[in-house]
Amino acid sequence: MDFSLVIAQFLSGLSRGMMLFLIASGLSLIFGVMNILNFAHAALWLAGAYFCYTFWYLMQGYGFGLWVAIPLAALAMAAIGWVIEVVLIRRVYDRELSEQLLLTYGLILVIDDLIKLTWGAEDKLITRPPLVASPVFFFGIPFDSYFIFVILIGVAVAIGLWLFLKKTRYGHIVRAAVFSREMVGALGIPIPRIYTGVFVLGIFIAGLAGAVQAPVGSITLGMDTAVIVQAFCVVVIGGFGSLLGTFVGSMIVGEVYAFSILFWPQGALALIFIITALVLIARPWGLFGTPMRT
Amino acid sequence: MKLIGKIVLVACSFLLVTALVNPTSGIAAESYHLGVDLAITGTGALYCKDGIDAIKLAVDEINSKGGFLGKHPIKVFVRDSHTKPDVAVREAKDLILREKVRAILGTYSSACAVAIKPIAREYKVLHIAAISNSENITKVNFSPYTYQVVPNSYMQAKAVVLGVAKLAKKKGWKSYVTIASDYEWGRSTQENTVSLLKQFAPQLKLKKEFWPRLGETQFTSYITAIMAQKPDFAIGSLASKDNVAWNQQAKAYGFFKKIPFPGSLISVSELIIQAKTLPRGLVGLCRAPFFAHMDVPMMADFVKNFRAKYNRYPSDWGVMEYDAVYALKQGIEKAGSIDSEKVKDALKGLTINTTRGKLFFRCIDNQLSCSSYIGVVSDDPKYPFPIYHDLVEVNGPDSWRPEAEIVAARLNEK
Numbered sequence: 226m227d228f229s230l231v232i233a234q235f236l237s238g239l240s241r242g243m244m245l246f247l248i249a250s251g252l253s254l255i256f257g258v259m260n261i262l263n264f265a266h267a268a269l270w271l272a273g274a275y276f277c278y279t280f281w282y283l284m285q286g287y288g289f290g291l292w293v294a295i296p297l298a299a300l301a302m303a304a305i306g307w308v309i310e311v312v313l314i315r316r317v318y319d320r321e322l323s324e325q326l327l328l329t330y331g332l333i334l335v336i337d338d339l340i341k342l343t344w345g346a347e348d349k350l351i352t353r354p355p356l357v358a359s360p361v362f363f364f365g366i367p368f369d370s371y372f373i374f375v376i377l378i379g380v381a382v383a384i385g386l387w388l389f390l391k392k393t394r395y396g397h398i399v400r401a402a403v404f405s406r407e408m409v410g411a412l413g414i415p416i417p418r419i420y421t422g423v424f425v426l427g428i429f430i431a432g433l434a435g436a437v438q439a440p441v442g443s444i445t446l447g448m449d450t451a452v453i454v455q456a457f458c459v460v461v462i463g464g465f466g467s468l469l470g471t472f473v474g475s476m477i478v479g480e481v482y483a484f485s486i487l488f489w490p491q492g493a494l495a496l497i498f499i500i501t502a503l504v505l506i507a508r509p510w511g512l513f514g515t516p517m518r519t
Numbered sequence: 520m521k522l523i524g525k526i527v528l529v530a531c532s533f534l535l536v537t538a539l540v541n542p543t544s545g546i547a548a549e550s551y552h553l554g555v556d557l558a559i560t561g562t563g564a565l566y567c568k569d570g571i572d573a574i575k576l577a578v579d580e581i582n583s584k585g586g587f588l589g590k591h592p593i594k595v596f597v598r599d600s601h602t603k604p605d606v607a608v609r610e611a612k613d614l615i616l617r618e619k620v621r622a623i624l625g626t627y628s629s630a631c632a633v634a635i636k637p638i639a640r641e642y643k644v645l646h647i648a649a650i651s652n653s654e655n656i657t658k659v660n661f662s663p664y665t666y667q668v669v670p671n672s673y674m675q676a677k678a679v680v681l682g683v684a685k686l687a688k689k690k691g692w693k694s695y696v697t698i699a700s701d702y703e704w705g706r707s708t709q710e711n712t713v714s715l716l717k718q719f720a721p722q723l724k725l726k727k728e729f730w731p732r733l734g735e736t737q738f739t740s741y742i743t744a745i746m747a748q749k750p751d752f753a754i755g756s757l758a759s760k761d762n763v764a765w766n767q768q769a770k771a772y773g774f775f776k777k778i779p780f781p782g783s784l785i786s787v788s789e790l791i792i793q794a795k796t797l798p799r800g801l802v803g804l805c806r807a808p809f810f811a812h813m814d815v816p817m818m819a820d821f822v823k824n825f826r827a828k829y830n831r832y833p834s835d836w837g838v839m840e841y842d843a844v845y846a847l848k849q850g851i852e853k854a855g856s857i858d859s860e861k862v863k864d865a866l867k868g869l870t871i872n873t874t875r876g877k878l879f880f881r882c883i884d885n886q887l888s889c890s891s892y893i894g895v896v897s898d899d900p901k902y903p904f905p906i907y908h909d910l911v912e913v914n915g916p917d918s919w920r921p922e923a924e925i926v927a928a929r930l931n932e933k
Contacts, residue, residue: 230747237739244737337560346564348760352795353771360773367746369739369771442736442764443792447561447602451734483740487747490729493740 233366234483240372242479243379244441247434248452249459250382250471251427257403257466258423261314261325265332267453268340269428273302273435274444275340278349281439291354295436302432303425310424315417333449341446348443357440371440378437382430386468399423403466404515458501464514473512548590551857553578553847554620555595556610556635557650561602561734563627565760565788566650566836571597572829573821573837574624577844580824587851596620600631602733607631608638615642621859622647624843628733628758629653629672629704632665639664645859645866649843650836652806653707657884658925659932664863666885668843668873670806672704673920676711678891678913679754679782679804684720686781686802692751694724698741698765699756701730708756726750735761738768746777755783763789770798782893787834790896794904801896803907807838807875808892810899810906817845818874832902842873846887878915883922888915 252266280294309332317325357371390396402409402419410416455478463474478497485493510516555574557567578593586592596618600607607626614620615638622645626632632651639646640662647666648656654671670678686692697713699705709728716723726748729741745753757765762784769775775798785803809832812818821841825833833841849872851857854865870879871887878888894907 227747233743233747234740237743240739241737341560346559346568348565348763348792350763350767350792350796358771360771366743367773367777369768371771372739438736442738442767443565443760445760446564447734448736451732451736483743486729486740487744490727490744494732 229364229366230487232363233368234487235480236363236366236368236372238480238483239476240369240375240479241482242476243372243376244434244438245455245459245478246379246472246475247375247382247430247437249456249463249475250386250468251430251434252456253460253463253465253467253471254386254430255424255427256460258399259314259318259420261318261424262322262329263427264326264329264453265336266427266431267449267456268333268336269302269306270431270435270438270452271444271446271449272305272336272340273298273432274439274448275344275349275435276301276432277436277439278344278351278444281351285352288354291351291440295433295439298436298439299429299433302435303429306425306428306432307421309428310421314424315420318420337446337449346446348445349439350443351440353440375437378433382433383468383472386430390468395419395422455497458497461501461511462504464511467511467513467515470511470513548586548592549857551587551591551593552618552620553593553595553844554611554614554618554623554644555597556600556607556614556623556625556631557597558602558627558631559597559599561600563600563602563650563758565763565792566786566834567627569788569834569837570627570650570840573825573833573841574844576821576825576828577841581844581848587848587857588855591851591857600626602628602631604628604630604634608634611635611638615639615644620644621857622847622862624649624840624847626651628702629656629707630702632656633703636660636662636665643859645847645863647843647847649839651704653704654711654886654920655703655707657886658920659928661884661929663867663885664859666846666866666880666887668846668887668889669839670889670891670915670918671886672708673711674886674889674913674915674918675784675804675806675891676708677715677918678893680712680715680719681913681918682802682893682911683716683752683754683781686779687720687723687752690751690779692779693722694726694750695752695754696727696729696745696748696750697725697754697756698729698731698745700733700735700758700761702733702758704758705730705733705756709754712754712756731757731761733758733761736764738765739772742769742772742774746772746774750778752779752781755780757783763792766793766797770796775801785896786836787832788836790906791832791834791904797896797905799896799898799905802893803896805835805892805894805907807835807842807889808907808910809833809838809874810902811892811910811912812875815874815876817872821874832904838874842875842887845873846871881915881919881922883925886915886919888919890914891918 255263276298277294280297281290284290360367361370459474463470482493485496598610624647627650629651632648649668652669652671654673657667697709699709781802782804786805809822850862850866854861868882890912894910896905897908899906
């Protein structure tokens with residue numbers, strides 16, 4: 226097989242995987258720490274993309290417009306995440322899983338309708354700045370230069386989250402809460418505040434992922450439903466709550482998808498679902514997750 | 520008693536004369552309930568907004584003259600199919616049972632059109648497909664209640680093939696790949712294209728088929744995989760926003776500079792939305808570009824009124840939905856009634872005035888004899904977005920499937 230072909234598919238799989246990692250890491254973090262399966266995660270991701278469009282639109286006359294719009298969109302989503310946690314999510318921590326699912330599912334409908342009311346049903350398109358509008362070449366293989374930025378953001382988020390969880394006191398508390406929230410609470414640490422922080426961080430990353438996705442194609446209603454399924458596959462494969470697992474899961478899904486398009490285009494998605502099902506059967510807590518939980 | 524009899528006689532005569540002189544001011548006529556089952560959300564939202572706006576414009580114009588037949592004001596009921604067949608069916612049933620609509624205009628996508636066809640037939644309600652264009656909507660499982668005012672997938676594929684066959688001969692192309700959205704329209708268009716290319720350019724070899732799911736947001740793996748195949752050219756049948764994402768990403772990979780991509784669907788929507796980014800020189804296909812028929816007074820008026828009302832140019836989807844309303848109007852006028860049974864019969868084989876000129880419905884499949892258009896994406900000083908130059912119009916009768924093949928397909932069905 227032509228080596229350049231392998232490199233080209235690897236790079237496209239890597240960019241796809243990084244995009245998935247950005248979406249799934251927030252989802253995994255929120256479930257891992259708070260035990261809340263946030264169905265509305267992708268809807269919030271989509272809202273991040275729309276916010277990015279608005280900020281970019283306001284600054285489109287400037288070359289830096291997109292680069293400022295992306296973090297602003299993530300911050301806007303973090304603020305919205307805080308409101309959602311305080312007003313809604315906080316009230317269902319001790320409820321049955323089905324009630325949590327109903328609430329977050331309801332949130333999808335509300336968020337999607339709010340997006341439609343705010344931005345309308347028309348698709349939005351962000352024009353990329355010249356810096357990332359043309360391809361770059363690796364050993365003669367073309368690669369979309371914007372995805373270099375996506376990969377860098379993905380790596381930065383992975384490293385940032387790892388440092389936060391491993392090296393900071395707050396991160397240690399969050400990791401401890403994954404295993405036993407009661408024990409953490411018994412030590413006098415305010416669990417609700419930890420939860421609010423984690424939820425806001427998760428939605429910040431979702432908003433960032435949406436904003437990063439925005440210039441890739443058009444921003445349209447319904448994009449979130451297509452993405453949430455693959456994000457769930459990632460966290461199931463990697464293990465809910467595991468940062469490393471989410472990273473590895475994203476790479477598996479991205480690369481399997483990219484290479485199966487080369488060899489078996491019709492079965493690309495099916496293969497991902499088969500892997501997800503196999504992991505669920507053999508190791509329900511995922512490749513890097515843990516069954517320990519109280 | 521005689522006096523009372525005279526008064527009643529005079530009153531009845533007065534009412535009769537009034538009704539005859541001014542049909543709209545006499546006895547209140549029944550309003551015409553018109554259902555619209557289009558995608559306000561989901562993949563098709565990009566195309567359907569223009570369609571809905573154009574329907575509303577046509578309805579306002581007709582209602583300003585009293586409605587259908589000058590006495591049946593039209594009441595429009597718009598429903599969101601979410602671009603999902605199950606939702607489209609649910610909404611179609613609701614439109615028929617609750618709102619008592621006599622006709623349903625739609626649809627996006629072809630899967631939705633195919634799904635609601637039997638519902639329209641069961642309840643004897645007219646169904647006019649003006650955006651979705653799989654030829655299976657009218658070719659097989661035929662319903663006399665379903666009409667199509669958009670060039671179907673076979674017609675579009677043949678138009679592309681005729682253009683590509685010429686290019687292939689000229690440039691010595693030998694191999695190609697296809698990329699098509701994995702659903703009813705994408706499958707049907709791709710199959711027709713491949714089959715027609717075998718017929719018109721037998722020297723061409725299909726290297727590989729790619730089937731991204733409908734709603735794909737990231738095409739990078741497909742782009743690199745196609746480039747790896749090193750085909751002489753690629754043919755695409757990607758729908759709506761998928762097409763926008765594909766164009767954006769393929770351009771960023773320098774795809775169009777390396778691999779010719781002739782005949783992909785680039786509607787007026789894409790020309791407008793991607794005005795700044797769409798690569799100039801691309802050879803694209805579209806279904807009803809307004810700028811091809813500005814010499815037709817009905818089109819010139821439509822564009823003028825559409826711009827006045829919505830402050831933008833209409834896309835193909837707006838043009839075709841507008842024509843759908845006027846097709847219905849002309850069917851009703853020929854039938855002299857709003858009864859769907861009579862209108863259905865009146866539309867059979869009817870020649871109608873459309874924004875695209877005088878066209879007729881073919882009897883065997885209720886397909887309108889509308890054209891497909893191929894051209895080169897180019898800037899034009901008249902418009903704030905690129906349009907097609909060197910436009911080739913392939914007429915309906917030159918591109919539609921021969922009747923014998925339709926008969927054979929229906930026999931196989933049985």
